[in-house]
Amino acid sequence: MHAVDENGDSTYQWGIWRCLVAEIQHGGCTYVLDEGDFYRVSSDYVDELDRAISAIAPSSRVLTPTTRTTVEGDYNIAAANDPALLLLDKQTVRIPARTTAIEICDLLSTDRQLIHVKRHLGSADLSHLFAQGLVSAQLLQSSVDFRRAAQQKIREVRGTKSGFTFITEQPIQTSQFEVAYAIAERWNGRAPVDALPFFSKVNLREVVARLQEMGFRVTLSKIDAH
Structure with missing residues (x-):
């Protein structure tokens, strides 16, 4: 190739x-x-892995379907027409402890859902998706600099929208937050456990375990692409 x-x-x-x-x-x-x-x-390993992935609940936040030709950025912009969702895709922040910019999430909900959206089921794309959610959540929990920067970024982009003042410089209660992974694909009735690549499932199980250890709720949802 x-x-x-x-x-x-x-x-x-x-x-x-x-x-x-x-x-x-x-x-x-x-x-x-x-x-x-x-x-x-090992078949035993596959069975245990699939049980772990199947146990990840979908989010209560149902995102609208999309088309096969709609790119991820355009989908996020359209989804943010919902007054309960704030567009943070590409709205990165920087803190002294990190050399690269960090994305808080793609969509933030008034219900404290940090929604991370990805098109397609490629292993590399999904690895980026899962890592994005983990890094953001870790910094929200541990870094006052990140919370301060996130608070400022939300102020800059929220405009007239209300209900997004829950991230401040103060430590967060992780149990009040949800890390929501949403994947847009032609699912054709398949469950995530049947559609995700093997190594993506391995990666996801590890990320979910770490997020749950910190006290975050974690969900995995399908966005149908027709």
Whole structure:
């Protein structure tokens, strides 16, 4: 596979195997193809992993469906027409302890839901999604600088919207907050446990465990893309 620039020149290339993702049942074992490598996974491990993913409840906040051609940013803008949702996609903040800018979430609800939205079910995209939710939640819990910066950013973007004053410099009660992951895809009736790539499920289980240890509620919801 080749990536080409506007002049038709090849700028990067990679093997076709890296484009393929599969989970195959054969001879009582599960085989996973990811990033060009095959893995044999214990059936007991797969069963335990799937139980953990199935146990993640959907959010009470139902997000509107989208289309297959709507990009993530445009979807978030449209969703924020809801007066109970504030658009924070691409509204990053910086704090002295971090060298890179941090996104609080894509959509913030008046019910204290930190909603992180991602299009498609690619492993790399989902890894970014899960990490975004974890980093933001950790900093909300532990960093007064981050809470102060988040408070200021929310003031800047909320306009006439009300109900978004619950993040202050004071420590938060994590049990009052929900880290809500929402994935837009053509689900075709599939549950997340059946559609998520194997290593994304492994990553998600780890992230959920860490967030729950901190006291956050964690949800996983589907956004149907027709």
